[in-house]
Amino acid sequence: xxxxxxxxxxxxxxxxxxxxxxxxxxxxxxxxxxxxxxxxxxxxxxxxxxxxxxxxxxxxxxxxxxxxxxxxxxxxxxxxxxxxxxxxxxxxxxxxxxxxxxxxxxxxxxxxxxxxxxxxxxxxxxxxxxxxxxxxxxxxx
Numbered sequence: 001x002x003x004x005x006x007x008x009x010x011x012x013x014x015x016x017x018x019x020x021x022x023x024x025x026x027x028x029x030x031x032x033x034x035x036x037x038x039x040x041x042x043x044x045x046x047x048x049x050x051x052x053x054x055x056x057x058x059x060x061x062x063x064x065x066x067x068x069x070x071x072x073x074x075x076x077x078x079x080x081x082x083x084x085x086x087x088x089x090x091x092x093x094x095x096x097x098x099x100x101x102x103x104x105x106x107x108x109x110x111x112x113x114x115x116x117x118x119x120x121x122x123x124x125x126x127x128x129x130x131x132x133x134x135x136x137x138x139x140x141x
Contacts, residue, residue, distance in 0.1 A: 020071045020126040021052050029137040045085050053082045060112045067128040067139045074121035080105035
């Protein structure tokens with residue numbers, strides 16, 4: 001009985017109390033098109049429509065492609081809780097640029113693989129599955 005209580009308490013601690021909504025995602029990006037050619041280079045990214053607050057697709061330095069919802073995992077229901085790429089250090093930050101000035105929502109930052117770089121967030125980013133076939137990236141959930 002002690003083991004059951006211990007296991008269930010650990011499980012509850014790993015569940016985001018304010019999860020990001022599930023919405024259908026099915027996007028295909030053709031990297032042969034001029035607006036996506038840069039995605040062939042590591043460290044590049046592109047914003048796309050879809051998901052809850054948009055999707056960001058990155059070509060990580062590990063040569064893998066990742067797609068994340070632009071909702072920050074810390075209080076994602078806040079209007080300002082949206083991710084932007086800080087291209088000077090290749091991290092996601094929570095907030096948005098308004099009139100050429102970044103306005104932060106919280107101090108959370110995330111690495112390009114979606115893991116928490118610093119908080120207050122303790123949960124990684126909501127990710128979507130990415131498969132590559134030739135020049136096509138297929139993003140789905």
